[in-house]
Amino acid sequence: LSGLDFFSPSVWHKNYPVAQGDRQSPIDIVPHQASHDPSLDPVVLNYDQCTSTKISNSGTSVVVEFDDSDDRSVIRGGPLDNPYRLKQFHFHWGGKGCHGSEHTVGGNSYASELHLVHWNAVKYKTFGEAATAPDGLAVLGIFLETGDDHRWLHVITDALYTVKYKGSVADFKGFNPKCLLPSSLHYWTYLGSLTTPPLHESVIWVVLKEPITVSEKQLGKLRTLLFSGEEENERTRMENNFRPPQLLKGRKVRSSN
Numbered sequence: 001l002s003g004l005d006f007f008s009p010s011v012w013h014k015n016y017p018v019a020q021g022d023r024q025s026p027i028d029i030v031p032h033q034a035s036h037d038p039s040l041d042p043v044v045l046n047y048d049q050c051t052s053t054k055i056s057n058s059g060t061s062v063v064v065e066f067d068d069s070d071d072r073s074v075i076r077g078g079p080l081d082n083p084y085r086l087k088q089f090h091f092h093w094g095g096k097g098c099h100g101s102e103h104t105v106g107g108n109s110y111a112s113e114l115h116l117v118h119w120n121a122v123k124y125k126t127f128g129e130a131a132t133a134p135d136g137l138a139v140l141g142i143f144l145e146t147g148d149d150h151r152w153l154h155v156i157t158d159a160l161y162t163v164k165y166k167g168s169v170a171d172f173k174g175f176n177p178k179c180l181l182p183s184s185l186h187y188w189t190y191l192g193s194l195t196t197p198p199l200h201e202s203v204i205w206v207v208l209k210e211p212i213t214v215s216e217k218q219l220g221k222l223r224t225l226l227f228s229g230e231e232e233n234e235r236t237r238m239e240n241n242f243r244p245p246q247l248l249k250g251r252k253v254r255s256s257n
């Protein structure tokens with residue numbers, strides 16, 4: 001089995017017909033076609049009280065989970081009518097030297113993309129319920145470009161050996177993702193979906209314009225993860241776990257200032 005069998009966007013529509021829906025993600029963002037909307041407020045991230053709980057290998061990415069039993073860490077403002085509670089973050093990346101972001105900008109990919117997933121706990125009782133509602137989730141997308149080492153990413157990459165195989169989970173406490181934010185919170189926003197099955201059309205996307213910088217060495221450590229489980233005799237490296245851009249289908253992308 002090649003890595004392709006573990007991550008095959010081109011066949012998802014067979015089991016998930018919504019893959020060909022009207023608000024699928026990711027998309028190619030064309031900056032000059034995005035409409036600047038002066039009514040768009042800045043996005044506000046209250047991550048001060050948030051701490052992580054677990055790190056896991058979901059079989060498609062490495063996921064850091066948070067305690068979302070109260071509003072200790074939320075995103076609000078921007079295009080959002082309510083505060084959305086931080087649930088988890090994860091990454092998408094390419095193969096050695098290849099690009100691996102999901103959203104592209106003017107047709108250009110970044111090396112990787114970080115997704116901070118939040119849910120609308122004002123309107124919905126559980127994450128699962130929010131994940132199927134049109135305004136249920138808000139995902140903050142941050143591009144990663146290669147250059148110098150990121151001074152805090154090593155906290156995550158140093159823990160990856162504990163979750164090498166699909167299905168593994170390990171304690172991962174005390175990590176605050178505010179250290180992964182770029183200096184500017186200027187963003188593009190549009191209505192979209194989860195980018196891996198079940199591809200629910202439940203995401204308000206907020207994609208930051210400014211990338212963060214990580215080193216090729218740090219990205220390479222993400223590729224030591226495996227798509228496969230410990231019991232499988234195939235050792236399939238986790239890489240190229242990104243879905244390509246989907247059709248805009250008439251949607252408008254708005255731009256904060």
Ligand SMILES: Cc1cc(C)cc(S(N)(=O)=O)c1
Nearest residue numbers: 115117139194195196197198
């Ligand atoms: C399947 C899935 C679940 C979650 C929570 C988030 C995503 S994504 N990549 O759209 O942020 C995908």
Ligand SMILES: [Zn+2]
Nearest residue numbers: 090092115195
């Ligand atoms: Zn994602």
